[in-house]
Amino acid sequence: MTTNKQIPSVLKLIRSNIIKYGNPLALNPRQNSSWVKDLDLPTKGEILFYTGGEYQLLPYLEPLLKTMTYIDPAGRAFSLLMQARKLVNIFGVAPEKIFAGMLAKDKERYNAINYKAAYILKKLGYDLCYDAQGEIYSGALLYELGFWQDLKSYAVRVAQAIRKTQAKTVVCLSPHAAEMFKHVYPQFEEFPELEVKTFVELVWEKRDKLSPIPTDSPVVIHDSCRLARDLGISKEIRDILDSVGVSYIEPIRNKEWTTCCGGPGKMLFPEISKIIAERRVNELTDTGASKALLACPYCLSSLEGGLKQDKPMVMEDLVEFIYRGVN
Amino acid sequence: MSNFKKELAEYTKNLNKASQDENLAQAVTRAIKSYRQNVEAAMSQYPHTSALAEEARAIKDYSMANNKELLEQAMQVIESNHGQAFYAEDREAAINIVKKIVGKEKIIVKGKSMLAEELDLREALQEEGNEVWETDLGEFILQLKNDRPMHILAPSIHVPREQVAEIFSKFFQKEISADIAELVSEVREFLREKYFTADVGISGANVVAADTGQIVIIENEGNVRLCTGLPPVHIVIVGLEKLVPTFQEAMKVAEVTWRYANYGAPGYVNIISGPSRTGDIEKVITYGAHGPKEFYVIFVNNGRRAMMNDENYRQALHCLRCGGCMYECPVFQVTAGHYGRTYLSGIGSVWTSFVEGVESAAPMLYTCLRCGRCVERCPMQIDVPKMVGRLRSELASD
Incomplete structure (x- = not known):
């Protein structure tokens, strides 16, 4: 090897x-x-x-990606690889600089x-x-x-x-x-x-203690791959929404069949990753919902990045959403 | 810049280019939609399939653990069926055996085979002055286009009808419209003559039953029937992993294969155990009645044994090549076969690691999102993300 x-x-x-x-x-x-x-x-x-x-x-992720992808617009793939070494030096001192x-x-x-x-x-x-x-x-x-x-x-x-x-x-x-x-x-x-x-x-274990969360329209759920497939947690999110009186819609692919947000590809294949995120956003917006709920930091970042300029949808972490019900 | 950096940069550029190809996007999107509909319909019409897949997993488990014995048994029984059986350690050995049987300047008709792609068999035979025709319609288009398959079951998934018409018009030297029926009929006419004049037919195999030596080949177009039935010589090239103990078990594995490849029932299932024969005159068995007089089976290792012997990767050999995982892979959905060479997408990166070496597979191995949806789709529940992680760790180890 x-x-x-x-x-x-x-x-x-x-x-x-x-x-x-x-x-x-x-x-x-x-x-x-x-x-x-x-x-x-x-x-x-x-x-x-x-x-x-x-x-x-x-x-830091999006600016990092932009830095890495666009430093040399003439040869993105090359710059992605070449710049990494320089970034090491910059990172060690003050990573914030490039952000x-x-x-x-x-x-x-x-x-x-x-x-x-x-x-x-x-x-x-x-x-x-x-x-x-x-x-x-x-x-x-x-x-x-x-x-x-x-x-x-x-x-x-x-x-x-x-x-x-x-x-x-x-x-x-x-x-x-x-x-x-x-x-x-x-x-x-x-x-x-x-x-x-x-x-x-x-x-989920103490969902009975949550107060109802008033919403105007149903939300769409985006299941994270790790949560739904590797940890087997998807029904719990639905139960929580039921207990706070929020109706929800499922996109074409969800639960154990959920579509990846593209996040894991970001560092090496940012362009492919972005297209995957955009396609997942399409699956979510196709439901007609104007808000998507998710429960993974990388899904949040990726899908935010996959939103088009006119922001057809709000991406919200389940944490942010439930916070309304306890405050 | 190191070779790997160059290779990765080139690969990335190619992926990015593919992701911007509108023909590809449209074709793949359509294919995914119809795959999902068809497979769902097939599953609900034949609800026993998932239990059968579980049986197939057990059959494969047993077969991998006992592969040496099964190979021995199969080779013996093929010989006693008046065929000839060979074992090829690697690509070179396999190619040499085929070349020796075929000779030079022959006409060869060929059915679709992933192993043939792996071995670059067509090119090797052409170099000997042979005329080789791919008879699967998708492969035929790619042969004329000088392109490579973009999906293991739907190789020309990325070529729209207008482009096919263009390619055919040039090849047949006449104006051919982008009417699909017309396109199909042109190829039918052209290849018909080739089947009857061919010296050799070459096919792959989906399953091989060790007890009877029967080769099972699933197809829809009918080209495999003709390739394997008309020429005087039939050569089967097959990977070691296709062996199962009995004919009954072979049928189970075959049914699972075609069901997950989204067919309720395929157009044809070819079952072949030896040369064509007759005993109709005085009960004297004579070979080469209507079909081939000579029948050869070449079992190929080329990295499979190493996979079999490593419990971490053995399950990759369970792959039935139904192609279902690819339709569910988010990267494949955007890039199609550019995510890979012969073997595509996540499972393809594991296979490539063994048939070409883990270094060659590196760009592919880093492409996998490890999202795991392929595992949901896979009838054999092959844990691709786990193997990809482990292969990455081999790349990273000192």
Whole structure:
């Protein structure tokens, strides 16, 4: 078998960021935990609220993509590969520099999803803990991109971070993180035994406590691949909507047959990824709904990117939607 | 810039170009819609299919674990049926066996075979001065267009009728309209003569029953019947993974194959166990009555044994080549066969890793979204995302 020669540079970059900074885009931990504000979550407890820094990444993704894709419009494919090396240097110092195009309101919105999720769970009666300093990324991309050797040592770091909180249950906002904790890390020796839950499941368990959410028209549900297929969670979202009195429509493909948002292709094949996102948006708008609900950070980012200029539809995270019912 | 960077850049450019091709987009969109409708209709008309698929999975499990014995048994019984059986370790060996049987400057009619694509068999035979005709309509169009298949079952999925008319008009040297029936009829007339004058017919196989040596070939056009029935020589090239223990089991696997390939029942199922024969004069068995006098079966390894011996990848050999996964793959839906070479999309990247090497498959391996919808569609529940992840880890390992 050959070595790193066959690995696209951009993937190597992501790998080294995760290993070096505990985050695929080398964002700093203080910034990742700035959302917590007045929630006053202890650092130790039974139920660990785990963001993995994933919603926090989202505002950086689109500008990053634009930077990578359009630096050299004459040879996009080449620039994508060539620029990656330069980005390493830039990333190490101040990743924000290349994100001049980032919108402050996006940053605020995606950060607030963490806050809203924790707020909802607290309101529903869950005692959460959160380790602002110690939390590191789940390592999902190491797994998905094939950096399995690195994953061994990374798992130890994740395990340490979890142990420190003394949690018995981890509640994941991102289905990708949940997949890691539920299906991947248990294969590693000495990884702490954990009950793994997604945000959706915890809300579902106490959905009777939610207040009705007034809506003018039915929403359309976009199931995430990880959530619906790998974790088998799709009915729960419908049950939650039923209990808050919201009617919903299904697109042509959903639940275990759901269509991918294109997100996983973003880093290497941004143009194909965008077309896939646009096609999924078409499947969602074909239902006539003007709002789509989803429960995965990458789906949110991709499908936002797949919306046409005239924004025929609002993409909303289930967290944002339910927040209305607890406030 | 390293070769890999160049290759990846070229591949990406090609994917992007394909994604902007309106003909391709329209053709694939139509094909997906009709595939989904047809397969749903076929499933509801034959509701036993999913239970049968479960049986087929067990049959394949057993067959992979006992492949060596099945191969031995099949080769023996083919010989006792007055055929000749060969084992080919790799591409070169397979090509050499075919070349030796065929010779030079012959006319050959050929049915569709993924293995033949894998081996570049047509090109190899043409180099020997043979005249080789693809008889599957889609493949025939591609042969004239000098293009490659864009879907394993619908190879010319990307060529609209107007373009077919253009290609045919040039080839047949007369004005042919873009009327589909007319296009089909032109090829029918042309190939008819080839079937009768051909020296050799070559086909692939969907399933092989080890106990009876029977070769099962599923088709709709009727070209395989003619290719395998009219010329005096019939050569079957088949991958080791197509062997199952018994004829009854072969039929189960065959039914699952065509059902998921969206047919209630295919036009034809050819079952062949040896050369044509008669005992009508004094009960003396004489070979080559109406059909071929000579019958050859070449079992090809070319990386399959390595797949079989690795429990992480063995399940890839269960692939029935129904093509269902491709219609459900979001990347394939945008790029069609540009996502791959011979073997396409996610499952194709696993196959390519073994028949060509994991380095050659790298761009494909990184294309998979690992979304997993192919697994939902697959009658054999082949976990492509899992294997893709593992192959990526092989690319990344020191």
